[in-house]
Amino acid sequence: MAEAPKNKPIKRHKAIQPLSREHHQGLLLCWKIGKGFEKGIEPERMKTYLEWFWENHLKLHFEIEERYVFPVLGEDHTLIKQALEEHEHLEYLFQAKEDISENLKMIRRDLESHIRFEERVLFNQIQKEASEEDYRKLQEHHDQEISCGVWHDEFWI
Template identity: 50%
Template sequence: MEKPKPIKRHEALQPLSRQHHFGLLFSWKIRKGFAKEVSISRMKAYADWFFEKEIQPHFKLEEEFVFPVLGNDDPLIERALKEHREIKELFEDAEEPSKSLQILEEKLTDHIRFEERTLFNRIQEVASKSEIEKIDEIHLQISTREEYTDAFWEN
């Protein structure tokens, strides 16, 4: 079986793709936490921190700068926005955190794969020079990453 060619990501979208990498790591850490039978409260605390520090700002940047390239009526954008709402609801669910975290780690991974393999490729194809320049401005809004102190996935 032939290995798929790596995606050549436009430089303006690379910071968002790097954030996607951290989202995939989040999902991996949650999977590890379940495998190691880490308490749900520890994993939920990490999820709450990740949502505030990574997911909310990331979604805001995508929705404000990237998605307008295709417009809200585009089926790919409709899907991305729907998935953003679903992911947000899973992060915010305090009633059944165990169930939500299990669903979240899969849904977030699937969403990131969709954005990287499909949505961002389409945006790269159709974005004008001025739209790319506007997306490129978000480099300044992406802050340096903080590290979470309770590395439950390593224990």
């Protein structure tokens, strides 16, 4: 499967732009995990932040994609199957209570990979096949990015 060029910005339909901006927040989360490890932050402290991020941001983001974006291609489409498997895997990692340090490393790696896949491959295919009605439904249910507020313990600074 061909990927979009990495240095060229991808033009997103207005209805998908909030999801792409949320993806940026997910990439920032990956960066924060890396900074936490660089600074020697206790994994439990980072895990507390990740649990908050999951509940206040990522969980709803996944639900919106699954309810309003993925149906454009249908549940039997290879790309949708991959995205759903990755959502399930990431949810498991965010909720896991054991091997915290290893889970954080896997979240960092797998979430970044998942976001890159959605942005470079899946969303491009969605945009090729989506109807104006599909975009209207998405905008009706998600017209601005999810704001998860401010976290009190900025361990990454």
